[in-house]
Amino acid sequence: MRIAFDIMGGDNAPAAIIEGVLALAGSSPQDELIMVGLPEAVAQESALPANVRFVSCGSVMAMDEDVRNLLKKKDSSIWVATDLVKKGEADAIISAGSTGAQMTAATLLLSRLKGCERPAIATVLPTQEGGKLLLDAGANADCSAQMLVSFAKMGAVYAEQLLDLPNPRVALLSNGTEEHKGNKLTIEAHALLKEAGLNFIGNKEGRDILKGGYDVMVCDGMSGNIAIKSMEGAILVLMGMLKKELTSSLKTKLGAMLVKNGLSRMKKTFSQDNNSGAPLLGVKGISIVCHGNSDAKGIVSASQLAKKCFEHDFVNKLATAL
Amino acid sequence: MRIAFDIMGGDNAPAAIIEGVLALAGSSPQDELIMVGLPEAVAQESALPANVRFVSCGSVMAMDEDVRNLLKKKDSSIWVATDLVKKGEADAIISAGSTGAQMTAATLLLSRLKGCERPAIATVLPTQEGGKLLLDAGANADCSAQMLVSFAKMGAVYAEQLLDLPNPRVALLSNGTEEHKGNKLTIEAHALLKEAGLNFIGNKEGRDILKGGYDVMVCDGMSGNIAIKSMEGAILVLMGMLKKELTSSLKTKLGAMLVKNGLSRMKKTFSQDNNSGAPLLGVKGISIVCHGNSDAKGIVSASQLAKKCFEHDFVNKLATAL
Numbered sequence: 001m002r003i004a005f006d007i008m009g010g011d012n013a014p015a016a017i018i019e020g021v022l023a024l025a026g027s028s029p030q031d032e033l034i035m036v037g038l039p040e041a042v043a044q045e046s047a048l049p050a051n052v053r054f055v056s057c058g059s060v061m062a063m064d065e066d067v068r069n070l071l072k073k074k075d076s077s078i079w080v081a082t083d084l085v086k087k088g089e090a091d092a093i094i095s096a097g098s099t100g101a102q103m104t105a106a107t108l109l110l111s112r113l114k115g116c117e118r119p120a121i122a123t124v125l126p127t128q129e130g131g132k133l134l135l136d137a138g139a140n141a142d143c144s145a146q147m148l149v150s151f152a153k154m155g156a157v158y159a160e161q162l163l164d165l166p167n168p169r170v171a172l173l174s175n176g177t178e179e180h181k182g183n184k185l186t187i188e189a190h191a192l193l194k195e196a197g198l199n200f201i202g203n204k205e206g207r208d209i210l211k212g213g214y215d216v217m218v219c220d221g222m223s224g225n226i227a228i229k230s231m232e233g234a235i236l237v238l239m240g241m242l243k244k245e246l247t248s249s250l251k252t253k254l255g256a257m258l259v260k261n262g263l264s265r266m267k268k269t270f271s272q273d274n275n276s277g278a279p280l281l282g283v284k285g286i287s288i289v290c291h292g293n294s295d296a297k298g299i300v301s302a303s304q305l306a307k308k309c310f311e312h313d314f315v316n317k318l319a320t321a322l
Numbered sequence: 323m324r325i326a327f328d329i330m331g332g333d334n335a336p337a338a339i340i341e342g343v344l345a346l347a348g349s350s351p352q353d354e355l356i357m358v359g360l361p362e363a364v365a366q367e368s369a370l371p372a373n374v375r376f377v378s379c380g381s382v383m384a385m386d387e388d389v390r391n392l393l394k395k396k397d398s399s400i401w402v403a404t405d406l407v408k409k410g411e412a413d414a415i416i417s418a419g420s421t422g423a424q425m426t427a428a429t430l431l432l433s434r435l436k437g438c439e440r441p442a443i444a445t446v447l448p449t450q451e452g453g454k455l456l457l458d459a460g461a462n463a464d465c466s467a468q469m470l471v472s473f474a475k476m477g478a479v480y481a482e483q484l485l486d487l488p489n490p491r492v493a494l495l496s497n498g499t500e501e502h503k504g505n506k507l508t509i510e511a512h513a514l515l516k517e518a519g520l521n522f523i524g525n526k527e528g529r530d531i532l533k534g535g536y537d538v539m540v541c542d543g544m545s546g547n548i549a550i551k552s553m554e555g556a557i558l559v560l561m562g563m564l565k566k567e568l569t570s571s572l573k574t575k576l577g578a579m580l581v582k583n584g585l586s587r588m589k590k591t592f593s594q595d596n597n598s599g600a601p602l603l604g605v606k607g608i609s610i611v612c613h614g615n616s617d618a619k620g621i622v623s624a625s626q627l628a629k630k631c632f633e634h635d636f637v638n639k640l641a642t643a644l
Contacts, residue, residue, distance in 0.1 A: 174544075175548065205551050209556075210555050222505045222508075222545065226495065234531075234532050234557055237450055238556075238588070240450075245585065259574045259578060259581070262570060265567065266564065
């Protein structure tokens with residue numbers, strides 16, 4: 001498999017991305033890895049491994065840059081890397097840079113699958129019942145009910161193919177479990193989802209997201225963003241309070257020592273390492289979106305996800321489902 | 323002060339509500355407390371205290387009953403209790419029943435303040451910086467940008483008058499801190515809020531909700547519901563994991579004993595006791611919404627909130643701000 005990496009994108013770029021690619025080069029000698037970046041980014045690298053190739057770009061889309069600038073920056077790392085997939089020189093593109101820029105590059109260069117008005121991003125959440133899918137995790141702030149149906153269909157393929165969840169239970173994120181609860185969007189989407197030929201189990205609420213009882217949770221990108229970030233924030237605050245309480249006295253410090261392993265396990269469950277990449281759903285190609293603060297390990301697991309998508313003929317299966 | 327209680331509303335009604343009213347009757351002999359309920363609800367009560375009066379109703383709005391039924395149930399406890407405020411026989415109404423029914427009764431009987439298209443519910447959140455306000459917490463699933471501005475104005479009065487937060491910092495819940503981030507609703511609301519004469523500090527994200535850095539967080543009721551329930555769910559899951567880890571072996575059980583006090587403090591911070599009532603904002607009267615699972619203690623603190631609203635001439639201050 002041939003994977004293109006946008007080595008300029010992300011909070012820890014280019015160092016962490018390059019580190020990830022080089023780690024991968026050693027463990028996957030059969031793969032061709034293409035690093036796309038500014039020449040100065042690799043200036044300090046000695047000779048690259050045989051299965052790593054460097055492609056030069058002329059600019060970088062900043063993390064919070066207005067995506068409309070992308071059309072003026074067709075020499076940017078994300079554009080050049082995505083273009084390699086379009087030209088058939090790579091089978092997948094991976095980036096930890098601006099999600100908006102990555103999505104726009106994928107939409108414009110790779111084009112959308114038929115039946116998918118806008119690509120979506122799905123995220124795997126560490127629920128009490130294991131990894132479950134939520135989408136849209138933030139790509140589309142404004143959605144139509146039809147878009148939510150296309151997300152549900154793509155999410156079901158994702159859950160089945162990449163998470164090994166057969167006949168996935170699809171739920172709709174709303175403000176109440178009853179069918180009549182919701183806003184205009186979710187009430188309309190609920191009616192459409194019932195007729196969509198999916199294993200639709202109805203509405204779920206925010207408090208169900210980490211609890212489970214579903215396989216795919218569908219929502220608009222604004223709700224998805226708010227839900228995920230609210231939970232992240234709550235967990236951070238709680239873990240912070242816990243740390244403070246556990247170090248407040250000699251007695252609690254001693255107690256903390258005794259429960260340390262359990263706390264590490266908890267922390268690991270919610271750490272981003274477990275969730276370091278998501279394929280853009282709805283474009284004709286594999287484009288893996290990584291968290292902005294991805295480290296080398298995150299890049300390696302994103303590559304594993306890209307491989308899984310490639311081997312499962314994921315994009316064609318999405319096309320069929322739509 | 324005269325307070326009407328819908329003793330039929332809530333998961334623990336009528337027992338918990340009656341218990342709360344009777345506790346209050348002893349501690350606040352100067353107040354007149356009016357219990358509105360079905361006759362059978364108080365059949366087992368011996369003589370009521372001198373400052374408690376019973377008003378009979380003929381029906382009850384169920385927790386998840388379609389609010390449209392309210393117009394056919396003008397003998398329901400929530401309607402009769404709210405009507406006491408309208409008729410000038412009570413200064414406030416308190417209910418732990420269906421929020422939708424309470425809001426509809428208040429809107430129809432007490433009518434809306436000028437400049438407030440729809441009443442909102444604000445909730446006090448236990449942030450790292452103390453209690454901060456979020457509204458709308460779920461009353462209005464679909465909102466216009468103008469509605470968010472009216473929520474912001476009312477929330478600012480709430481923060482100043484009831485939470486003692488002078489010149490409150492008003493933030494808008496969105497999917498990014500930058501002005502251009504958001505959906506159509508928040509982008510339009512952001513522009514209006516800048517011109518609204520408030521101490522508007524811009525967008526905040528879900529992860530800021532429990533962190534703080536604001537006094538009033540404004541959002542549509544769907545986003546508010548999703549954010550609050552997602553955080554509640556995350557905290558429940560985390561506390562559950564913590565409990566499991568702490569009781570997994572003799573060693574951790576010993577550790578847990580040493581850190582017990584700290585954990586209780588944490589749990590208390592997030593428990594609902596701290597947050598057992600919220601005034602409906604935007605109606606011409608005091609209508610306190612309680613959590614559905616309120617206990618007697620919750621009813622007592624809701625009454626204290628009603629008193630604070632009454633003493634601060636809260637409703638007139640809201641009217642002025644709008």
